[in-house]
Amino acid sequence: MTDIVKLILDLLVFPGGLFAIFFGLFLIGIDRKIAARLQRRIGPPIYQPFIDLVKLIRKEMVVPDTAHVQAFRLAPLLGFAGMMAAVLLIPITGVYQGFGHSGDLLVLLYLLSLPAIALMIGGSASSSPFGAIGFSREMVMMMSYELPLLLVLVTVALKVGLATGGIATFSLSEIVQFQLENGALLFDYTMLPALLAFLVFIPGNMGVVPFDIPEAETEIVEGPILEYSGAGLALFKLMTSLKMVVVLGLAITLFFPTPMGENFLLNLLWFFLKCLVLMVISITVVRTSTGRVRMDQAFKFYLKYPTVLALISLILTLLQG
Amino acid sequence: MKKLLQKIAKKSPWLYRINAGSCNGCDVELATTACIPRYDIERLGCKYCGSPKHADIVLITGPLTARVKEKVLRLYDEIPDPKVTVAIGVCPISGGVFRDSYAITGPIDNFIPVDVNVPGCPPRPQAIIDGIVEAIKIWETRL
Ligand code: SF4
Numbered sequence: 001m002t003d004i005v006k007l008i009l010d011l012l013v014f015p016g017g018l019f020a021i022f023f024g025l026f027l028i029g030i031d032r033k034i035a036a037r038l039q040r041r042i043g044p045p046i047y048q049p050f051i052d053l054v055k056l057i058r059k060e061m062v063v064p065d066t067a068h069v070q071a072f073r074l075a076p077l078l079g080f081a082g083m084m085a086a087v088l089l090i091p092i093t094g095v096y097q098g099f100g101h102s103g104d105l106l107v108l109l110y111l112l113s114l115p116a117i118a119l120m121i122g123g124s125a126s127s128s129p130f131g132a133i134g135f136s137r138e139m140v141m142m143m144s145y146e147l148p149l150l151l152v153l154v155t156v157a158l159k160v161g162l163a164t165g166g167i168a169t170f171s172l173s174e175i176v177q178f179q180l181e182n183g184a185l186l187f188d189y190t191m192l193p194a195l196l197a198f199l200v201f202i203p204g205n206m207g208v209v210p211f212d213i214p215e216a217e218t219e220i221v222e223g224p225i226l227e228y229s230g231a232g233l234a235l236f237k238l239m240t241s242l243k244m245v246v247v248l249g250l251a252i253t254l255f256f257p258t259p260m261g262e263n264f265l266l267n268l269l270w271f272f273l274k275c276l277v278l279m280v281i282s283i284t285v286v287r288t289s290t291g292r293v294r295m296d297q298a299f300k301f302y303l304k305y306p307t308v309l310a311l312i313s314l315i316l317t318l319l320q321g
Numbered sequence: 322m323k324k325l326l327q328k329i330a331k332k333s334p335w336l337y338r339i340n341a342g343s344c345n346g347c348d349v350e351l352a353t354t355a356c357i358p359r360y361d362i363e364r365l366g367c368k369y370c371g372s373p374k375h376a377d378i379v380l381i382t383g384p385l386t387a388r389v390k391e392k393v394l395r396l397y398d399e400i401p402d403p404k405v406t407v408a409i410g411v412c413p414i415s416g417g418v419f420r421d422s423y424a425i426t427g428p429i430d431n432f433i434p435v436d437v438n439v440p441g442c443p444p445r446p447q448a449i450i451d452g453i454v455e456a457i458k459i460w461e462t463r464l
Contacts, residue, residue: 041361221371
């Protein structure tokens with residue numbers, strides 16, 4: 001019984017649910033502020049995403065006449081729920097253990113594709129031609145970044161698995177445990193290419209500027225979320241902020257989970273700091289300094305560089321083990 | 322509670338531009354002058370959005386030519402309430418340099434309720450920002 005209560009609390013309050021939403025929105029606010037400063041603007045206050053949310057909830061939700069109503073209404077919920085579950089799997093060292101089952105990395109991999117699927121369903125259910133274009137682009141984008149992601153995950157799993165005597169571990173808690181005992185994978189030269197590949201994967205998955213092709217504001221007017229307004233749009237925004245936490249948290253778990261001592265709060269702050277640095281490197285700077293690429297360019301890019309980098313790591317790991 | 326939410330929500334007006342047959346002078350002023358880093362409108366919480374469904378403040382430029390009238394009216398209906406309309410330039414007010422032309426169906430406020438007029442041909446960026454601030458005040462009362 002207490003297990004279930006604890007699980008529900010984990011899911012809804014901390015570290016999932018409210019806390020994760022707050023965390024993600026805050027990160028997005030800081031991202032917008034830093035991006036503004038990089039462009040020599042003053043920028044919005046860092047609590048701007050919260051304000052946007054309050055406003056969106058107060059607005060009317062318009063459902064187009066030609067849309068498939070149920071799919072249109074359920075799609076944002078699907079993405080949001082998937083990400084809520086995914087946050088639960090991310091361990092914060094020294095604060096939260098993670099879910100602790102043996103295959104949670106694989107579950108996370110599946111959950112990570114839910115936002116893209118939600119966008120696809122929403123886009124195609126909205127019956128807008130822009131939504132349909134967004135749908136196909138989202139699909140191509142997903143196919144291109146999923147391969148390097150998979151390779152990176154397998155590399156880490158193999159690395160830890162081989163070192164601890166098995167074949168491959170798909171358990172996040174074992175991966176964290178291994179790094180706590182043997183030093184973070186960030187400082188292992190064989191893992192550097194994999195880390196780079198993951199860094200490149202982040203902007204693609206988050207859909208920020210060089211790879212925001214499915215939601216390109218200036219050509220297909222935000223594609224899949226074009227027809228969403230009010231509460232539906234708010235749910236998509238929440239989904240994005242949770243996804244931010246999941247993706248950054250996954251990177252930190254895989255490569256640098258080292259805690260900052262015993263203190264609970266200090267560890268939480270340390271986790272926040274790591275997320276922040278990672279976000280600035282892989283999202284903010286990238287998105288302020290580049291322009292959007294074409295779909296085929298992005299596809300080729302993802303199949304060339306991150307895949308090759310991840311493969312190098314994989315081969316090095318296999319040679320070592 | 323409602324007051325508080327109103328106070329919070331008014332800090333996030335998203336802008337949407339409708340070109341009702343303008344000569345593009347006002348559009349250039351809107352897109353590249355009033356909203357480039359120099360005048361940074363994002364500090365007011367504003368954001369340009371590509372979709373009418375996301376918009377709160379509608380910026381209309383141009384004299385409403387006969388060709389675009391139907392489309393503009395339809396677009397306007399798609400914007401979810403509560404919304405505020407700002408007419409940019411003299412064209413929406415009287416037709417401006419296109420006044421008395423056979424191709425004009427304006428002035429715009431015959432068809433759409435205009436809340437704020439920003440006169441000028443084209444208006445200065447400061448005037449546009451001022452108009453947006455006025456619009457936010459009106460928008461707050463409707464939220
Ligand atoms: S007000 Fe002047 S600049 Fe603006 S659209 Fe009309 S003619 Fe062009």
